[in-house]
Amino acid sequence: MIAKKDWKEGILRFFFPPHCAICGAVLPWGEQNKILCEACAAHTPFLSGERCRMCGREIDNDVLCQRCRYADFAFCAGAAVFSYAIMRQAIAWLKFQGYRNDAKAIGVLMAQYLQQQYPDWVEWTDAIAVVPLHPNKRKWRGFNQVSCLCEVLSKETNLPIWDNVLIRQVDTIPQNQLSQKQRRENLRHVFAVSQTYDVTDKHILLVDDIFTTGTTLQECSRTLLRAGAAEVRVFCLAVVSKCEKTQEIPDKKRQNLGDFMKLEK
Ligand SMILES: [Zn+2]
Ligand SMILES: [Zn+2]
Incomplete structure (x- = not known):
């Protein structure tokens, strides 16, 4: 007889078959036991060459x-x-x-990239801060995917992680539905620094998954600086180039499959 967990696993694999952690x-x-596809394993498509100093996207000269x-x-x-x-x-x-x-x-790849491309950043960083999800x-969701990445990044680089140093205080409308100006309004005073940490004079590496317009990163940085941090640098898994748009999977669509997902730890 097939165990309950096995058939659920089977259904999960049917809808979400094993895929490359980079290109999907x-x-x-x-x-199917591998983590990367042949192409990504042979040549990891890291951003390289000339990059923008503030967002990391590739630019010309x-x-x-x-x-x-x-x-x-900020x-x-x-x-x-x-x-x-x-x-x-x-x-x-x-x-x-x-x-x-x-x-x-992916956390390991982020650490590799940071150590190879920005070794002085590793020296510079006092603590890693995570851009928080709304409670x-x-x-x-049960977890913050950026925290998961940061745990690995922290382990690989030996940098301390201050997971909850930033707190998201009020609910916001999803940023991708708003104009640039509305995005700024929407996020004003949304973040606060936890009393648990003393950020005074600290160099903070602020981590998020996607750099889109930088508005969220901007507000988080401002919050940290207002609380006394010396400087903030941002480090993202991915940066959106000029003409790309991010797409959120609506939570409702995910809901049906959510229970299956939680079974697999
Ligand atoms: Zn791939
Ligand atoms: Zn830029």
Whole structure:
């Protein structure tokens, strides 16, 4: 007789077959125990060459991209590991409890990239801060996927992680439904610094999954700086290039499969 967990696992695998943790491509039969597809394993598509100093996206012969040139960011530098175009699917998978192994693999890649491309940042950092999810969202999802990435990043780099140093105080309308101006209004005073930590004179590496417009990162940075942090740098898994749009999977769509996901730890 097939155990209950096995058939649930079977259904899970039917809807969400094993896939590459980077590009999200479904892995061919016989290679389903691997974490990366052949192409991504042979050549990890890290961002390389000239990159914008504030968001990390690839640019031609300049220090700042078009967007960052006119943005007055409170953080002093930024970097990203991949382009969002490559990570779109993988970032969607990361929001499911069942894909914790992907978070491990991606966290290791983030650490590798930071150590190889930004070794002075590792020296510079006093603590890693995580961009928080709203408590309701965290409760529903059961975890913050960025925290999962940061736990691995912290382990690999030996940098301390201050997971709950930033607190999200009020509910906000999803940022991707708003204009740039509305985004700023929506986020004003949303974040606070936890009393548990003393950020005074600390160099904080603020981590998020996607750098879109930088509005959330901006508000988090401001909050940390207001609380006394010396400087903030941002480090994201992926950065959106000028013409890409991020897509959230509506929570309702996920709801039906949520229970299956939670079974697999
Ligand atoms: Zn791949
Ligand atoms: Zn930029």
